[in-house]
Amino acid sequence: MKYLVDEDSSLWLYFRRYELKEGPDGRKYIMPDQNSYPWPYNVLEKKEELVLDAVNVGLLVLGKKSEDVIQDAVMEFVSKYGLLGMMTALPVTPEYMEYDITFFPPNRFIREKGMNTDDYQKIFYPFHDLEKVRKNLEPDWDDRKQLSFWGMRNITSYQPSTVTMSFMHEYAEPYDWVVTQFKDWAYMLTCCYFYYKDGKLKDLRTILALQEGLAAFGGVYPSYYLMLRHKPTISWEFYSLQQFIHLMLSFMLSDEKNPLRLCKYCHNAYFVKDEDSWFCGEACKHKYTANGNDFDLEEFIGDEW
Numbered sequence: 001m002k003y004l005v006d007e008d009s010s011l012w013l014y015f016r017r018y019e020l021k022e023g024p025d026g027r028k029y030i031m032p033d034q035n036s037y038p039w040p041y042n043v044l045e046k047k048e049e050l051v052l053d054a055v056n057v058g059l060l061v062l063g064k065k066s067e068d069v070i071q072d073a074v075m076e077f078v079s080k081y082g083l084l085g086m087m088t089a090l091p092v093t094p095e096y097m098e099y100d101i102t103f104f105p106p107n108r109f110i111r112e113k114g115m116n117t118d119d120y121q122k123i124f125y126p127f128h129d130l131e132k133v134r135k136n137l138e139p140d141w142d143d144r145k146q147l148s149f150w151g152m153r154n155i156t157s158y159q160p161s162t163v164t165m166s167f168m169h170e171y172a173e174p175y176d177w178v179v180t181q182f183k184d185w186a187y188m189l190t191c192c193y194f195y196y197k198d199g200k201l202k203d204l205r206t207i208l209a210l211q212e213g214l215a216a217f218g219g220v221y222p223s224y225y226l227m228l229r230h231k232p233t234i235s236w237e238f239y240s241l242q243q244f245i246h247l248m249l250s251f252m253l254s255d256e257k258n259p260l261r262l263c264k265y266c267h268n269a270y271f272v273k274d275e276d277s278w279f280c281g282e283a284c285k286h287k288y289t290a291n292g293n294d295f296d297l298e299e300f301i302g303d304e305w
């Protein structure tokens with residue numbers, strides 16, 4: 001049972017198309033195209049591809065690629081897997097809507113320990129009235145768009161209503177937050193790379209900085225319960241794609257046989273097939289032997305360091 005997850009299904013919804021819109025506050029938001037329809041997929045089936053794609057988007061950000069290149073990669077990712085579900089991922093509980101105040105563990109996005117729940121949710125609905133959005137939790141069966149939404153949503157209806165709200169047409173995520181999240185995942189991988197690569201790390205300052213760097217990216221974890229199948233089996237409850245990717249990435253970085261690693265030549269993420277391999281393929285290995293192209297930690301991470 002690799003990564004401590006059974007091969008059951010865990011469904012998530014994505015829309016076929018997303019757009020980048022400027023909000024009333026001048027901030028950029030990603031949200032579903034209003035004429036696009038939601039579609040389900042099994043995140044457990046796609047976990048390797050999903051984490052690899054997420055980390056590779058983050059590596060573009062860490063590697064300081066142009067804004068256009070980063071934006072295209074982010075939009076391609078959400079059009080393939082959906083938004084991250086940050087609204088549900090950040091609070092201490094996915095049931096936060098039942099309380100007037102929403103509380104947060106230490107995180108990269110909200111510095112306050114608690115915030116008025118309405119104010120918190122408004123961050124994710126910059127183009128719509130929050131009360132109207134909440135009313136849509138009671139489906140209007142005469143509305144064709146809603147009918148399609150609820151048809152899909154029913155597949156995952158055991159989840160809290162905040163998750164339903166994060167699948168709605170009106171739901172938007174601040175673009176800069178999504179980019180930061182991708183960057184943080186790439187940073188986790190980069191920390192592991194430099195920590196173990198070639199045994200070259202000698203100075204204590206670097207070692208401590210990398211250890212601290214990795215420890216900083218904790219977060220709220222999905223809940224789990226024990227199911228009695230042919231043997232006792234752990235089943236995870238994911239309330240956001242963000243939690244799912246974060247947990248899977250942690251499993252994949254710590255996997256003994258086939259960990260996720262950075263290619264020494266092309267600097268893309270890949271799954272190690274042979275423990276001693278530091279290249280995503282033979283082509284990169286040959287090019288590295290011929291030219292050399294290892295990258296420098298401080299140069300790559302720059303200001304983050």
Ligand SMILES: [Zn+2]
Nearest residue numbers: 263266280284
């Ligand atoms: Zn490579």
